[in-house]
Amino acid sequence: MTRTDELARAAAPARPRWVAPVGVLAIVAAVVIVRAVTSGASVDLPSALQDLITLAASVIIESLPFVVLGAVLAAVVRIWLPSGLLVRVLPRNPVLRRLAICVIGVLLPVCECGNVPLARGLLVSGLSVSESMTFLLAAPIVNPITILTTYQAFGFSDGVLIARVAGGLGIALLVGAVFAARRDGMALLTERFAAECRMPHAHVHGSRWTASGREVVAELGTLMPALFVGAVVAAGIQVVVPRSVLVTLGENPLWSVLALMALAFVISVCSNVDAFFILPFASAFLPGGVVAFLVFGPLVDVKMLALMRTTFRASTLVPLAVVVALAALALGLAVNLGV
Amino acid sequence: MPFRLAGAGRGVLLVAAPLGVTLWLAATGRLDLYIHPRYIVFTVIMCAIALVALVLGALARGDGHDHGLDDPLGDPLDGGEPVAAPPARGRALRSVLSGASVVVCAALAIALVVVPPTTLTSATAVQRAAAPVAPAAGAAPVDAHASTAGFTLKDWSALLAQTSDPSFYAGRSVDVTGFVVAGARGGSTFSLTRFVVTCCAVDAQPVSVPVLLPGWSDQYAADDWLHITGTFVADPSGGAAPIVLQPDSVTTMHEPDDPYLY
Numbered sequence: 001m002t003r004t005d006e007l008a009r010a011a012a013p014a015r016p017r018w019v020a021p022v023g024v025l026a027i028v029a030a031v032v033i034v035r036a037v038t039s040g041a042s043v044d045l046p047s048a049l050q051d052l053i054t055l056a057a058s059v060i061i062e063s064l065p066f067v068v069l070g071a072v073l074a075a076v077v078r079i080w081l082p083s084g085l086l087v088r089v090l091p092r093n094p095v096l097r098r099l100a101i102c103v104i105g106v107l108l109p110v111c112e113c114g115n116v117p118l119a120r121g122l123l124v125s126g127l128s129v130s131e132s133m134t135f136l137l138a139a140p141i142v143n144p145i146t147i148l149t150t151y152q153a154f155g156f157s158d159g160v161l162i163a164r165v166a167g168g169l170g171i172a173l174l175v176g177a178v179f180a181a182r183r184d185g186m187a188l189l190t191e192r193f194a195a196e197c198r199m200p201h202a203h204v205h206g207s208r209w210t211a212s213g214r215e216v217v218a219e220l221g222t223l224m225p226a227l228f229v230g231a232v233v234a235a236g237i238q239v240v241v242p243r244s245v246l247v248t249l250g251e252n253p254l255w256s257v258l259a260l261m262a263l264a265f266v267i268s269v270c271s272n273v274d275a276f277f278i279l280p281f282a283s284a285f286l287p288g289g290v291v292a293f294l295v296f297g298p299l300v301d302v303k304m305l306a307l308m309r310t311t312f313r314a315s316t317l318v319p320l321a322v323v324v325a326l327a328a329l330a331l332g333l334a335v336n337l338g339v
Numbered sequence: 340m341p342f343r344l345a346g347a348g349r350g351v352l353l354v355a356a357p358l359g360v361t362l363w364l365a366a367t368g369r370l371d372l373y374i375h376p377r378y379i380v381f382t383v384i385m386c387a388i389a390l391v392a393l394v395l396g397a398l399a400r401g402d403g404h405d406h407g408l409d410d411p412l413g414d415p416l417d418g419g420e421p422v423a424a425p426p427a428r429g430r431a432l433r434s435v436l437s438g439a440s441v442v443v444c445a446a447l448a449i450a451l452v453v454v455p456p457t458t459l460t461s462a463t464a465v466q467r468a469a470a471p472v473a474p475a476a477g478a479a480p481v482d483a484h485a486s487t488a489g490f491t492l493k494d495w496s497a498l499l500a501q502t503s504d505p506s507f508y509a510g511r512s513v514d515v516t517g518f519v520v521a522g523a524r525g526g527s528t529f530s531l532t533r534f535v536v537t538c539c540a541v542d543a544q545p546v547s548v549p550v551l552l553p554g555w556s557d558q559y560a561a562d563d564w565l566h567i568t569g570t571f572v573a574d575p576s577g578g579a580a581p582i583v584l585q586p587d588s589v590t591t592m593h594e595p596d597d598p599y600l601y
Contacts, residue, residue, distance in 0.1 A: 020397035027351055028390065031359030031452055038453045039367075045454070047462035047562075053450045054459055058373040058540035060357050060451070061364075065378070065385030072388060213395020217354070220389065224353040228444040238541070243467045273375075273538035 048239050055235035056228075059303060062270060063113045063227055070114030071219035074121025075212040087126040098134045098176045101127070102169055105139030111270045112140035112298045113227070116307045117219040123311070124197050129185035134176030136308070137324070140271040140298035141168030150294065153275035158287035159335065164294045167331040171295065175323055179316075188316040190309075222310050230306030234268045237302070241266065247284060256289035257332035261325065264297030271298035288336030296328035354393065356448040361386050364456060368596070372456050374539045375601060458598045461520045461561040464532050464545040468520075492517050492533045493600045496546035499571075503581040508571035513548075513584055516595060519555075519563045520547060527553045527576060528583060531567060536599045543599065551576075551583040559591070566590045 045053070077086070091097045108118070119136040123129065140146060142165060154160040179188060186194045249255035260281070269277050278293050298304075300321045308317055364370040365383045374382065487498070492515045515531060522528040531550050534543035550567065551574065559565065569586040 017398065021394040024351060024355070024393045024397045025390075027355045028359045028362075028393070031355050032363045034452050035360050035363045036367075039363075039455050041453075041455055043454055047460040050454075050457065051459050051463045053447075053454050054373070054457060055463075055541055056447055057357075057360075057451055057456075060447075061361050061370070061373045061382070062378070062539035062541065064357050064361060064389075065382045068385040068389045068392075072392070210395045210399040213392045213397075214399035216389070216392035217396030220354045220392075221351075224357075225440060225444050228353060228447050229440050232443050232447055234541075239463070239466070267541055269542050270538055273542070276537040277542040 052232075052235045052239045055238055056231040059231035059234060059268060060227060063231075063303070066111050066114035066270070067117065067220065067223055067227065068114075068216070070117040071216045071223070072212075073108070073114070074117040074219055075215035077118070077121040077125050078215055079208055079212045081125070084126055086122065094180060095173075095177075098131055098173055098180075101131050101135045102138035102142060102172060104135060105142045106144065108139060108143055111143070111146070111272045112136075112304055113223075113270070113307060115139045116304075116311065117223060120193070120219065120311055121215075123189075123193075128180070129188050130176045130178075130180035130182070133179055133320070134172050137175055137299050138169055138172035141165060141172075141295065143272075145272045146275075146298070149273055150275040153279045154282070154290075158290075160287055160291055160294070163291045163331060163335050167291065167295045167328070168298070171299065171324055171327045171331075174327060175320060178323060179320075188312055190311060190313055193311050223307055226306040226310050227303065230268065230303035233306070234266060234302040237266045247281075250281070250285040250289065253286060253288065253333065253336040256286045257292045257329055257336065260285055260289040260293035261296045261328060261332070264293045265301045267297075268301040268303035269297065274298070286336045288332035288334070291335045292328045292332030295331060296325065299324045299328075351393075352448055353444055354389065356451050358386055358389055358393075360451050362390075369456050371597065371599065372458060372540070375536055378538075458594065459534055459540060459543055461518060461532070463543070464518075464520045464530075464534070464547070467543075467545055468530075468547075487511050491515065491600055492531065492548060493535055493546045495548050495571075499548060499580075499582055505571075505573040505582065508582060511570065512568065513570060514566075514568045515548065515584075516564065516566045516592070517547070518594075519559050519561050519565060520545070521556070521561055522549065526556060527551060528580070529555050529559075531565060531584070533600050534598070536601055540599075546600070549574075549580040549583045551585050552589065559589075564592050564594050566592050 090100050105115075108115075115136050118139075119132045122135060123132045127135075147161070147165060150161050150164055156162070179185070182188060186197065189197065247259075249259040260278070264274070267277075274294060274297055278290055281293075282290050305317060305321070308320075312320070361370065361382060364373070365379060365386075370379050370382065487494070490498070490513070495513065495515060517531040517533045520530040520532045522530055528549050528551055530547035532545050532547035534540075535546050536543050548571075551572075566589075567584065567586045568588050569584050571582050572585045574580055574583045
């Protein structure tokens with residue numbers, strides 16, 4: 001906020017405290033009313049456009065609760081946990097420290113979109129960029145719901161479950177180690193978010209509850225535009241690219257892996273349930289392709305890239321995506337070739 | 340400041356639009372058009388929490404504790420707009436991308452609120468038709484004496500993938516509901532189709548059974564919902580599908596309240 005803004009704000013008459021909350025509720029109520037009024041309307045859109053809207057809406061509605069949960073957990077870390085607690089209790093050895101951070105993911109049943117705000121909260125609370133990145137990549141795969149659903153879908157057949165959990169963990173630690181080598185971790189972040197991280201730990205004005213609400217809304221305000229863009233791109237690609245293009249590649253050890261990685265990148269399905277999604281494909285694709293799908297998708301897909309762009313520079317995300325893709329490809333090939 | 344006000348309004352709308360729409364869909368029982376029913380309670384609870392957070396966040400703004408950097412309702416769309424001014428070329432590209440993001444977000448927010456909620460169409464069913472449906476996605480293997488009473492389209496589709504022995508289907512009556520997807524073999528056959536959802540509409544996969552009904556396209560169009568009773572028989576025309584559904588009765592109907600199968 002500039003000095004001029006501050007002066008203008010100081011000179012403006014104080015609004016009653018209830019105006020802003022009532023305004024927010026009025027906006028939500030207006031959305032509900034317009035939605036109710038237009039629900040019976042006859043809108044004759046081309047099928048492809050209609051399906052694009054339905055798919056994009058589905059991505060947003062499915063992701064919204066997880067993003068909110070992640071934002072709430074981030075607010076808990078930033079507002080309610082004692083300042084620096086996480087930094088103090090974690091091991092000092094960098095490798096053990098990153099391993100311990102992966103374990104945090106085991107305790108949190110949050111899928112990848114919820115982990116973005118939580119990782120941002122961990123960064124602001126003092127974790128390094130590479131440590132937060134390790135958490136961001138490990139948590140969607142090692143969380144208990146993901147492990148449970150993968151087990152329900154595949155059991156221990158073809159080593160899919162073991163390869164997914166061990167591979168995801170390994171890739172997260174690998175990426176963490178790669179980016180830990182950077183001396184200035186803050187250079188990996190967007191300037192705006194790096195500036196936020198450099199600020200002294202926020203002192204809470206007034207109630208912690210209102211401060212928590214402010215943090216949650218700040219995260220949602222940052223992530224929702226990214227989610228919207230990611231949803232539209234993911235839906236658009238799904239409408240345009242026929243599924244048959246990918247399915248015909250299933251029997252080749254290399255192409256089966258690449259095809260399912262491409263599918264994972266496009267569909268951006270939640271890691272908690274992606275095992276059920278890919279299960280029917282298991283009959284047409286080699287198991288390495290399935291493993292690559294289950295490892296690559298939660299870490300790098302259209303929606304996640306859009307969400308991660310709120311925090312990391314594009315020049316960070318490109319090498320991150322390349323490292324993850326190569327590692328997932330190697331893992332998939334290793335499974336296919338029985339290495 | 341106009342930009343800040345515009346940003347604040349934009350942020351509120353991009354949270355409020357899906358929030359309000361989700362709550363309305365849940366209240367009217369249509370949320371399952373987008374997500375699996377098992378997530379509805381969780382989704383509604385998290386939306387309620389988001390609503391409370393919006394109110395609390397607005398109260399915090401009222402307290403005047405805005406540090407400027409993290410304007411809660413008005414972050415730039417790419418989240419990475421630099422605090423320091425970038426070079427002119429980068430600024431131009433950033434402006435274009437930011438403008439495109441604004442258009443995309445606004446268009447989708449408006450569509451969410453205005454376009455009536457509906458299921459995926461037959462266009463997506465055709466587009467995804469190559470996706471395999473393994474028996475594992477449907478029922479467990481069925482032995483020759485097992486009952487098929489109450490089988491849905493998903494069950495029959497999985498069964499057709501398991502066996503194409505006509506004698507297995509003899510005497511088994513079929514009672515299924517689905518929408519029309521034009522068959523690849525021209526006039527005599529169409530696919531009666533439903534989408535199976537594991538998490539949300541994004542992962543919807545079509546399951547179908549071939550229906551033998553010469554001249555069907557004179558009476559029905561793609562996306563029409565039909566209720567069909569009949570029996571499975573060996574395809575007399577010797578087409579690609581060895582077993583087809585021969586209808587005894589075909590009834591047009593409105594889209595059911597629960598259009599997806601799970």
